[in-house]
Amino acid sequence: MRLVLDGTGLTCARVHEVARARPVPGTAAARVEVGTAERARIAWLTAGSLTGPVYGRTTGVGANKNVMVESGGLDLLRSHAGGAGPPVSPERARAMLLVRANQVLAGGSGADPGVAYALADALNRGFTPPVRTYGAIGTGDLTALATTALCLLGEVAWRAPEGEAGPPxxxxxxxxxxxxxxxxxxxxxxxxxCHRLRALLHAGIDVAARSFAAVAASAEPLAPAVQAARPHPGQAVVAARVRELLPGLAGDAVRPEPAAYGLTAPATGRVQDPYGYRAFPQVHGAALDALGAAARAVEVDMNAATENPLIAEGRAWHNGNFHSAPIALALDAARAAVVQAASLSVTRLATLMEPGYTGLLPFLADEPGRSGLMILEYVAQDALAELRHLAAPVTTGSATMSHGVEDHAGFATQAARRALAAVEPLEIVLACELVAAARAIRLRAPRQEDELTRGLDPATGDRVLDADIEAARALIGEAAGRFSG
Structure with missing residues (x-):
């Protein structure tokens, strides 16, 4: 993988690729290179020739904005590097280094463009700064970046990859x-x-299609005429994908005779299915649209000059471009949308436990009275409850600091942290649905397999289901990994 940074084209998908790459010392397996640095160079030269008060350069910061200083560079870094909590993962640190290098190249910071080359070098060699979890509220990641700067200066030790022998x-x-x-x-x-949640939602369409097949849900709500009548983009994508998958999933599957188990035959030709099927394109599609909007907002800022002061047109512009309101608002909406999509997955899981929809034994057990997959509902509901907690909006709060000079905060930091935390419970919800849908399909057509289910244990007896859930998570992760953003 090779990525050339120029301050204009960084995407969420590329951040994901670079962050998860594991550089091998002495190789260029995940090569990040610096392209044109002309805008950054102009801003840097301009900053060096500015006269008069310039915030943070000739003055203190925060409540000290009116105090003239000769040089606060190193002192500012040392005083602002005090984060708290556990260090963030190397993946998250790599994402930060990549974004900051790209922003420097976008111009406007007045930082020496050579910094971008140093950050690219750290990425290519696997070095990450020991950034701590807590220390920002959406008005600038001061503690994380001050720590990074001290690593570049040699005052704080980088986290080095195993086997790296060269100087940091x-x-x-x-x-x-x-x-x-x-x-x-x-x-x-x-x-x-944003990237990982969007990828999981796309994989979730494939999971839901298996549930459609397992209960013989009506395809009528997926019809092109229905989608054309309400042309939301995500809704159309979801419906089209399920329409594409259903013929192959349905195959020649035949319901077993319910009377053999003393069950009531499921209704055939249902006029309307539950919302988990009938409203699936609308709800899941809205979640895709919300995540898409959030990703676009993030990509604007990753390729923008969100600097204060902004160095442009030969002068310093004191401004509020650093404020994270657009990101926080978009991420609040996205996390709420993920909960909506996950809740429908849980409702489909409930129908898969019902003989009236599957024509099979309760909980997809192999013998009457056994528990089968009953526990999956508890696991899924637990994960869904976690998603609801993570979806609580951050944008309803604020903060006042630095003697009242900084009197508002966007809390995008917390919104982003919660978006990342939502990945695991969403994957678990979808995994529970996949395990149940796969068993239902197998019970109806034992020889029928497909790419998303063939790695699951075909045994139907009561047993510990941990391995089944983890196997389903791995399969969903593979399907999500094919999403290119």
Whole structure:
């Protein structure tokens, strides 16, 4: 994988690729290169020739904005590097380094463009700064970036990859605020969360299609005429994908004779199915649209000059481009939409437990009175409850700091962190549905297999289901991995 940064084309998908790459010392397995740095160079040269008060360069910061200083570079970095909590994962740190390097190249920070080369070097060699979890509220990732700057200066040790024998990346960060005035860590988390949640939602369409097949749900709600009548983009994508999959999944599957188990035959030709099927394109499609909107908002900021002051047109512009309201609002909406999609997955799981929909024994057991897959509902409901908790909006809060000078906050940092945390419970919800749908299909047509279910254990006796859930998560992860964004 080779990525050339130029300050204009960074996407959530590329952040995901670089963040998850595991550089091997001495190789270029995940090569990040710096392209044109002309805009950054112009801003840097301009910043060096500015006269008069410039926030953070000739003045203090925050409530000290009116205090003139000769040089606060190193002191500013040392005083702002105090985060708390456990270090973030190397993946998240790599995402931050990538975003900040790209932002520097976008121009406007006044930072030496050589910093972008140093960050690319760290990425290529697998070095990450020991950034801690807590220390930002959506007005700039000051603690994370100050720690990174001190790593570049050699005052704080990088986290080095195993087997790396060369010297750590070094660079003299001349202008402290020009480097740390950014939400790069928040945007890195947001990019990872948006990409991974979108990928899981796309995989979730394939999972739901198996449930459609398992209960012989009506395809009428998926019809092109229905979608054309209400042309939301995500809705159309979802309906088209299920329409594409259903013929192959249905195959020649025949319901077993319910009377053999003392069951009531399921209704055939149902006029309307439950919402988990009938409204699936509308709900799941809305979630895709919300995640798409969030990804676009994140990508704007990853390729923008969100600097204060902004160095442009030969002067310093003091401004509020750093404020994260657009990101926080988009991520709040996206997480709420994910809950909607996951809740429908849980309702489909419930129908898969019902003989009236499957024509099989309760809970897809292999003998009457056994528990079968009953416990999957508890697991899925637990994961769904976690998703609801993570979907609580952050944009209803605020904060006042630094003697009242900084009197509002967007909390996009918390919104991004929660988006990343939502990946695991969403995957678990979908895995529970897949395990049940796969068993139902197998019971109806024992020889029928497909790409998303063939790795699951075909045994139907009561047993510990941990391995089944984990296998389903792996299969869903593989399907999500094919999503290119």
């Amino acid at each position: 990346p070094r660079y003299a960060v001349a202008e402290a605020l020009a480097f740390i005035s950014s939400g790069a860590a928040t945007l890195g988390d947001a990019a990872l969360g």
